[in-house]
Amino acid sequence: MNILYLNTTFQCGGAEKVTSQIFHGMRARGHEVYQIVSYDTRHSRLPEGVHVLYDSFFMRMFNRLISGNRSNTSLHISYSRQYILHFLKKHKIDLIHLHNPHDSFLGIEDIADLSRVCPVIWTLHDFWAMTGHCTYPHGCDDRWKIGCNTCEHLENYPAIRKDVAHTLWEAKRKAFTDANITFTVPSDWMLTQFNNSYLAGKPCERIYNSLDTTLWKPLDKATLRARHKIDPQTKILAFIAADPGKELKGMDYLLKALSMLPDPESYLLLIAGKDHPGLHALNTKFQIHHWGYLNSQERLNEFYSLADLLVNPSVYETFGLTNVEAMACGTPVAAFPVCTMPELITKASGWLASDVSAESLADVIQLAFSSPQELRDRGISSRHLVATTFDESNMLDQFEDLYERVLL
The missing domain is CATH 3.40.50.2000 (Glycogen Phosphorylase B;)
Known part of the structure; x- marks a missing residue:
């Protein structure tokens, strides 16, 4: 053809x-x-x-x-x-x-x-x-x-x-x-x-x-943490958007949700994409590592694998490829219950907030980290879901x- x-x-x-x-x-x-x-x-x-x-x-x-x-x-x-x-x-x-x-x-x-x-x-x-x-x-x-x-x-x-x-x-x-x-x-x-x-x-x-699940795959989180000199006990969140300033990407919800989290010093936020001025207004105890634009699959794979949880506060998606990329790397997703999110994120592979609000997003982030074993289990299930449905x-x-x- x-x-x-x-x-x-x-x-x-x-x-x-x-x-x-x-x-x-x-x-x-x-x-x-x-x-x-x-x-x-x-x-x-x-x-x-x-x-x-x-x-x-x-x-x-x-x-x-x-x-x-x-x-x-x-x-x-x-x-x-x-x-x-x-x-x-x-x-x-x-x-x-x-x-x-x-x-x-x-x-x-x-x-x-x-x-x-x-x-x-x-x-x-x-x-x-x-x-x-x-x-x-x-x-x-x-x-x-x-x-x-x-x-x-x-x-x-x-x-x-x-x-x-x-x-x-x-x-x-x-x-x-x-x-x-x-x-x-x-x-x-x-x-x-x-x-x-x-x-x-x-x-x-x-x-x-x-995506190609022979390329996108889980990398050992302990090894990555050691490479990046990150405390093993740190709770690592990830957020990715080429332009987080776009309203539909939900950056305002994310920033407000992060400001509500107790013990902000225990969290690290990984950001990929354009910088956003709102990040600099967060509590100074909240750690932020900005990775800039990630154009290679290898760097994106490392970015997702390093995180414990991808937070996707988008309010409008026809698919949500970033969710699938993270899940392929063994990292579950927290998102709002909108558009395609319930199709991609199941109870076994991530968390859906109860509604579109900063409060519910903060609640679901805390819930995800309330059980380290559950967090790991949903990461494994995420990978399995991608391998069987989204390969x-x-x-x-x-x-x-x-x-x-x-x-x-």
């Missing part, structure tokens, strides 16, 4: 990780694979077969010019569309696997046009295909289900300058419901949202995101089977 993967960028968050997994996994299975991304601002060395559309400052300015200064309202982005159409013909592509097309990569009608030339599988990592403009309609009272008639969150990614959300919603509904697209979503919760949208009735399958081979099998069925 000749497969083309499309995603806005090559390196960023969970969607990029999953796209890369599938790209490399299908190549290892003997398929001819290619990937086109809109941009790669890190200017990293890209794997063979990955192509960047807007690969220089000049080209990014060109993208601004043809997309209304990145207004995120385009029905057509002609350069992207023509480049991809030419690529399909040149490389005899059998199938397009679309991931994130937003942020001025592809116009709404471009996606439908591509599906008329080549079968498209579209993995929805977020809500963009179902809303007027945003990827996460948190706090909009389900207006996205009935037309986004007014939008009070124009600034939500990808931002728009004028409230044309309803117009865009109608354009998407018309384009995507008439198109030759098979959808996938990464969770049962997301499948429910799909079936409550205008896309209900379109073919859609739940395929969990995953990469399961995901690749399901996508390969879907590819074959779509091409019949």
